[in-house]
Amino acid sequence: MKSIFTRLLGAGLIASAIAVPARATENGQISYPFGVNTVLDGLLPPPGGTQFFNYSLFYSASKFADSNGHNAVPGFHSSVIGEAPRVAHTWGKTLGPFTISSSVIVPMLHLHLSTPSGTGNRTALGDIIFEPLMLGYATPSKTLFAYFSPSFAAPTGAYSVNRITNTGLNTYAFLPYLGVTWFPHPDWEISTVTLLEMNSPNHATQYHSGAVAVLDYLIGYSLNQRLQLGVQGTFLKQFTDDTQNGVKVGPDGFRGQAVAIGPQLRYMWGPASGVVVKYQHEFAVRNRPQGDKLWVQFSFPL
Template sequence: MRWRTSLEAAVLFGVLGLSGKAYATENGQQTYPIGIDTVLNAIVPAPGTTQFYDYSTFYTASRFVGQNGGSAIPGFKVNVFAMAPRVLHTWGDTLGPVTFTSGFALPIVHAGTTLPFGSANRWGFGDLTIHSLNIGYSNPDKTFFGLLALDFVLPIGSYSASRLVNTGSNTYAFIPALKVTAVPFPRSEFSATLGYEINSPNHADGYHSGNLVVLDWVAGYSVLPKLQLGVQGYVLQQVTNDTQNGAPVDGNGFRGRAYAIGPQIRLNFTRDSGIVFKWQHEFDVRNRPKGDRAWIEFTFPLNL
């Protein structure tokens, strides 16, 4: 198993497709920031307006789970803190109920890991997520919202194949996603994001991380006009093999899998600003780190 290059940031968060980056295929890496998109997933700024978002997360894991559910790396530990500022602008031109939104997200990451042969940590920028085009729709009574997101990740973060820890992945990614938010009755919210991540090879080491399907979801209820309580989580399933120099890794493609669930609290300050606190506990993990994520997310409008 290639520990040194593939665990460089075993669960780095780039953001969140941003929705931005947390890792999961190259021995526990992925580009989509799994677990980030659990707040009004399909709702974007109003036409002609700009919105600022910030996603901060802390991930900790003391176990790297192998193919059969057992610990695969003795003494493994990883801690990652990431803060990902994000800006979205919805263009003024619309096609009836259809809107067009673009933006970007750039994470700042601190990652530290301990492995049998040593430990290391590093600060730096992660890879840049470009929200090239988000095509949105809402029905007339604003009880259903849909969004097609076409996101690209560019490898601008620091990377060296000789390091134990990197803040960039040295790979490109394309992440199309479908997002929905439904309000079937007053004070309720059901949101989900279904994405598909396609990765380029890492030409520094010949490793090609497999494609994966991700699902973020939330079910929330507003117990007060500005206070929502909810349950949220995510699913990650790798659907194609990891390969190195064209051959499946470990003979079986080293396909990752993870589930997570946890509570969420959302507090709205105004119609367009608020803050979210959430926690996610992972279970039924394969071929990746198994741990816990804590998040603080907030947003407010920008008057540009």
């Protein structure tokens, strides 16, 4: 089990947490890039270790679904190209049975949006994600790993109320989440991230996006020490209303929903270095864009 744990540790760090923000749920988007965390979600760097990650996202959507799943915006098209480097470090000291880690993620985005009211393109910095305290835990058998992070996003991204496209949200977002990885058998991996997102109001528009719950997951099988195949996906559900000037938006509060699923391939070229490629198709979408995502994620120790 020790050799299996060593080779999986680096791969697990490939997808701990990033954010590729577009805009708040006032335009069908949230801070958290739901679907990113599908690789050994409960693992962190070992004490004293530092890991570099890079997350690349290619997203395209030609439908903005309404509350019934129908296309609400004729001629709608949106695309996102995102690059987000991340550095995570685990400190040497522990807090009882828990390790202590910190992380920062700095996304760069290229956005395109076409609607009947106009077309916009923007390439700029996104909202930076800070994870100052990540508490990690592993069972003595090394078959169950978990960590909790009360992360948050700051409004560092480019934003103007008069622009069609913005790489920043113009809000603060509180993003507490729990990552868990379980090995029921040395060759099998079950990983999940459960996250809540709560945004501050956008004072430029007086719009306050509702709270969102997200579940990312993976069921993976290792063919050998280097190669893993898996099925992964995500589920998003908004559980409080959007409001503007204190009034609920629309009859349903513009509550968003999305489901996505697809295949995943992970390849390890070293004991703590690897790359993941995965595809996600969205369906059962409500009050947000509906499209397809391609992720390429890699990681190595510093």
